[in-house]
Amino acid sequence: MTGNDNAGWTSVCGIDDIVPDTGVCALVDGEQVAVFRMAGGELHAIDNIDPCSGAAVLARGLVGNLGGHLVVASPIHKQHFDLRTGECLETPTLSVHAWQVRRHGDTVQVRRAAA
Template identity: 65%
Template sequence: MTQALNWTSICAVDDIVPNTGVCALVDGRHVAVFRVGAEVFHAIDNIDPKSNASVLSRGLIGSIGERVVVASPLYKNHFDLSTGECIEEAQHSVRAHAVRVEGGQVQVAVS
């Protein structure tokens, strides 16, 4: 049996500039929400696992091959925005979370 997701509204879609991220506290968890282009949104943990600082939302969005990633502003590790996998050091991967747009609001459900 699948458990229903608990969605939390973060902000209006237009509050996130394309190709940037914002941070939010969702169910006690620091979450980074990214807008890639005009309509694609991703959510991962915001805590950089190497420094324990809440900074991933401030990283630069780019790509490595076909993967859309964010580079940590501190240690420059790259995190896949779809999966949370750390490209350079898999042991430093973070959780990816469900994200959707509903009624003009960006919503996240933490896993």
């Protein structure tokens, strides 16, 4: 399920399409976005492209907490990306873009946050 909604929001999937503590990949305006649903219902979205390898894999990474940061670990080189900000904890110059994300009824929606 994808589609454009009001005010720049794009519907990407149903809330039940994301197993808690995992991510899914969505294509939004030609860009791959990794969307994560935490066990408590919190949603996060960052770019899906791993800046170290160039592979579209961040949605498949393991989520967890590292030093107070909610992170996803890249499946390839194991860098940790903060799910709230997109910051790479090991190498800040490799940070990814964080997207705005919300639940709209049973639908998950994302939009590009201002830079």
